[in-house]
Amino acid sequence: MKKLFSIMLITLVFSAVASAQQVEKLFDKYMEDERFNYIYRKGSAGSVLDRTDLENLKTDAFNIRFKSDRNKEKEKMLILNSANESFQKSFMAEVDKALESDKFENTSYVRNGKDNRVAEYIRKSSDKMEEVRVIENGSGNVVLKWELYTIKKK
Amino acid sequence: MNDIDNLLEKYFNGLSSTEEEKRLKTYFEGTGILPEHEIYRPVFAAFNTEKQIKAPEMTFTEKKTRRPAITRHIIILLAGSAAIGLLAVAFSNLQYTRSQHPEYMVIVNGKQVVNQHKAQQYAEYMFSETDKIIENSYQLFREAATINQDLNAEKILKETDQKIECIKTNYKQ
Numbered sequence: 001m002k003k004l005f006s007i008m009l010i011t012l013v014f015s016a017v018a019s020a021q022q023v024e025k026l027f028d029k030y031m032e033d034e035r036f037n038y039i040y041r042k043g044s045a046g047s048v049l050d051r052t053d054l055e056n057l058k059t060d061a062f063n064i065r066f067k068s069d070r071n072k073e074k075e076k077m078l079i080l081n082s083a084n085e086s087f088q089k090s091f092m093a094e095v096d097k098a099l100e101s102d103k104f105e106n107t108s109y110v111r112n113g114k115d116n117r118v119a120e121y122i123r124k125s126s127d128k129m130e131e132v133r134v135i136e137n138g139s140g141n142v143v144l145k146w147e148l149y150t151i152k153k154k
Numbered sequence: 155m156n157d158i159d160n161l162l163e164k165y166f167n168g169l170s171s172t173e174e175e176k177r178l179k180t181y182f183e184g185t186g187i188l189p190e191h192e193i194y195r196p197v198f199a200a201f202n203t204e205k206q207i208k209a210p211e212m213t214f215t216e217k218k219t220r221r222p223a224i225t226r227h228i229i230i231l232l233a234g235s236a237a238i239g240l241l242a243v244a245f246s247n248l249q250y251t252r253s254q255h256p257e258y259m260v261i262v263n264g265k266q267v268v269n270q271h272k273a274q275q276y277a278e279y280m281f282s283e284t285d286k287i288i289e290n291s292y293q294l295f296r297e298a299a300t301i302n303q304d305l306n307a308e309k310i311l312k313e314t315d316q317k318i319e320c321i322k323t324n325y326k327q
Contacts, residue, residue, distance in 0.1 A: 037193070039260050097322065110291040118291035140316075
C-alpha cells in the first residue's frame with residue numbers, strides 16, 4: 001500500500017511538471033520546422049528603445065502592456081506561413097490544447113472579418129507573468145507570441 | 155532558382171559578398187519572386203534600411219600644434235598599447251556574453267541566422283510588425299468605448315436637463 005502510494009505520488013508530481021510547460025514545448029517542437037519562422041529576443045537587452053520609453057509613445061489600451069510595474073524577461077514568436085489549411089487547423093488545435101493545459105486565461109478575443117482573429121491569454125504567479133497572443137488569418141498565417149515578465153515587488 | 159537559395163544560405167550565415175547581397179536585394183525588390191521565396195521578402199524590406207543609415211562625419215577645426223618628436227612617439231606607443239588592451243578585453247567579454255546568453259535567436263524556415271546583427275534586425279522588425287497588428291486590433295476596443303461613452307443615457311439626460319434649464323432662464327429674462 002505504501003509502495004503504491006509512493007508510485008502514485010511520484011507519477012502525480014511528474015505529470016504535473018510535464019504538463020506545466022506545454023506552450024513552451026510547442027516552441028521547442030516547431031522552432032526548427034521548415035514551415036515556421038522562430039524569433040527569440042531577450043527582453044531587457046539590445047532593443048533600440050527601452051520598453052519604458054514606449055509608454056510615452058503609445059497611448060490607450062496598447063500602453064497597458066508596457067506599464068513599468070513589470071520587466072520583460074524574454075519573448076519569442078513562432079510564425080507559420082503555410083498554405084496548408086489542414087496543418088494550420090491541427091497546429092491551432094495544438095495551441096489551444098497547450099493553453100488550456102497550462103491554465104492560461106483568455107483575456108481578450110478580437111475577431112475581425114471572417115477568418116481573422118487576435119486573442120490574448122494571461123497566466124500569473126506571485127512574481128511572474130506570461131502573456132500569449134495568437135494572431136490568425138484565414139490564408140495560412142498564424143503568429144504565436146509568448147512573453148515572460150517579472151513582476152516588480154513594491 | 156537554386157542560385158537564389160544558395161545566395162540566401164550564404165546571406166544568413168554572414169558569408170555573402172556585397173555584390174551577392176545586391177543581387178538578392180534586386181531580386182526581392184522585383185516582381186518575379188517565386189512563391190517559395192515570398193517568405194523572405196519582409197526580411198529584405200527590413201534590411202533595406204541598412205543603406206539609409208550613415209554614420210555622421212566628424213571634423214576637427216582645431217589648429218595642429220607640433221610636439222617634440224620623442225614625446226609624440228611615446229604618446230603613440232602608449233595609445234596603441236591601450237587601444238589593443240581595450241579591444242582584447244571588450245572582445246573577450248563580448249564573446250563570453252554571446253556564447254552564454256544570446257540576445258537574439260532567429261530561425262527562418264529551419265535555417266538559423268548565425269549573424270547576430272542580421273538576427274537582431276530581423277527580430278526587431280518582426281516584433282514591431284506584430285505589435286502593430288496587436289495595436290490595431292485594440293483599436294476596435296477603443297472605438298467601442300467611445301460609442302459606449304457617447305450613448306451613455308445618464309450623460310444624455312444630464313445634458314438635456316442643462317439645456318432645458320438654460321432655455322428656461324433665457325425665457326424668464
